[in-house]
Amino acid sequence: MSRDSRAISKLLRHTAGERHLTMSTDGWTAITDVLRILELTRERLDVAVRENDKQRLQVDGERIRACQGHSLAGMPVTREALENSWERVHPEGLLWHGTTRAALPAIRQEGLKPGRRTHVHLAAAKDSRVGRRTSVEVLLGVDPGNLEVCRAPNGVLLTREVPPDAIVRCDAVH
Template identity: 40%
Template sequence: MVAGSDKQRFAFDASGERVRAQQGHSVAVDLQLAPVEPPEVLYHGTASAAVPAIRHEGLHRMKRHHVHLSPDEETARRVGARRGRPVLFVIDAKALHEAGGVFYQSGNGVWLTDHVPPEYLREL
């Protein structure tokens, strides 16, 4: 299951005997991630139907543990394309972090945070 996951959604725990989710999604999981300083910018890909709410309210975690952010445009574009033509947002992660935003990076490279207010977003 760990090796066959195309997005590397799963990993072994420290014991190597149990499988856990990398990001947790909607299941209550201790991801065992420590806060880290993010890169200057991160990206979020979404479907066009979500854009008005994102512009107004920012990015919310919805039913997940965190907002999922991508380290590059290509990955964000693939994520956003799952439901049609993608729309990309650039996140000023450095400014959000300096303002107190907490970031984590999962084992498969996905960046996580609780909320991205609209003032830290720019639509591409």
């Protein structure tokens, strides 16, 4: 991911509030404001959006947003507004969440929580690049039966939390 892409993602997902970026509750903001705050040209922004490896950024005319992955603290986005802007889905197969071995004891006890983010990220396939961290050691299979699941424009599946009894598999990553 390019330096510009990282800077735009960070601004739109985590630091809009502290950088005084005006943003709607579902994450949209004016491209001109992003260009001014980050001192970018429109051409550099367009390249960063196009080449973002996880397709985290979404452009609609003269506005831009991060598809998902927002922090809760200090951000103007809300869970409800984000969910209303995403597609509600009803997956039939297992969904997958990557984590570390060190996190397993807490997950077995509490389930998957979003932490400082708005939602837990899930993927429809074990080999999905979208929604996957580089430090994944274990893939957890999640039964989506009783979960409210949404799909962001970049394909990441999201839910507010996953209770421990919905985690039905634990596969090591090789």
